Amino acid sequence: MNLVTLQFKTTTNFEENLLKLVSLIKNTPDDSFILAPELCLNGYSYDNLYEAVNISTKAIKILKEISINKTISLTLTTSKDDKFFNTLFIFSKGNIIHTQSKVKLFPLGDEDKYFEAGNIENMKIIDINGIKVASLICFELRFIELWQRIRGADIILIPAMWGKLRKENFETLTKAIAVTNQCFVLASDSSNDNMASSSAIITPFGKVNLDDSKEMITQPFDKKEIKKMRTYLNIGLKG
DSSP states (O other): OEEEEEOOOOOSOHHHHHHHHHHHHHTSOTTEEEEOOTTTTTOSOGGGHHHHHHHHHHHHHHHHHHTTTSEEEEEEEEEETTEEEEEEEEEETTEEEEEEEOSSOOGGGTHHHHSOOOOGGGOOOEEETTEEEEEOOGGGGGOHHHHHHTTTOSEEEEEEOOBGGGHHHHHHHHHHHHHHHTSEEEEEEOOSTTBOOOOEEEOTTOOEEEOTTOSEEEEEOOHHHHHHHHHHSOSSOOO
């Protein structure tokens, strides 16, 4: 399996953003596990949330179709009972296999004024083809108590729209969670001018595959690396 993390710009044209996302996904090999930046289809378009929900609905149908031989993860703007959520979806084999809405909303960006917090019980480790996968959405990465909820995952997904001013914070935290959990981390951040980029694939040993100039970063996944690290330095995690 190949791990793939994306980093590209989100424009004000939601349709163009969707075309860009689909094009990048189609250029990945079969059996890829792909993560896209947080809200990459529409950004934090607080003045246009209903249109954002519409593009999410369209995207869900397309992503189901193109996930037959791939696993695709990203966050979308969703709504329920006239409330809006920043919701992570994982697609695999043509189906939605997991959703969780962002629990910790970013106050500096007024996210907590426009979105509702998700249910923390949905933040959990799930099994995908024998691989334990968990997710933290952007700002959630800063909360150590949330790290404990996903302790033992083989892959941690971190979709983000993380600001350039805090670029070093993002890179430090994503590496730290890989090392402390002895797992692979797939981090995907926006490359908009005010964003950090810093999309990366990080190994259980803490080796970072990062290149801000690329729209796509890939690396083979080898579950044996997790077992090797957890056996070499036993901190109570099972390989």
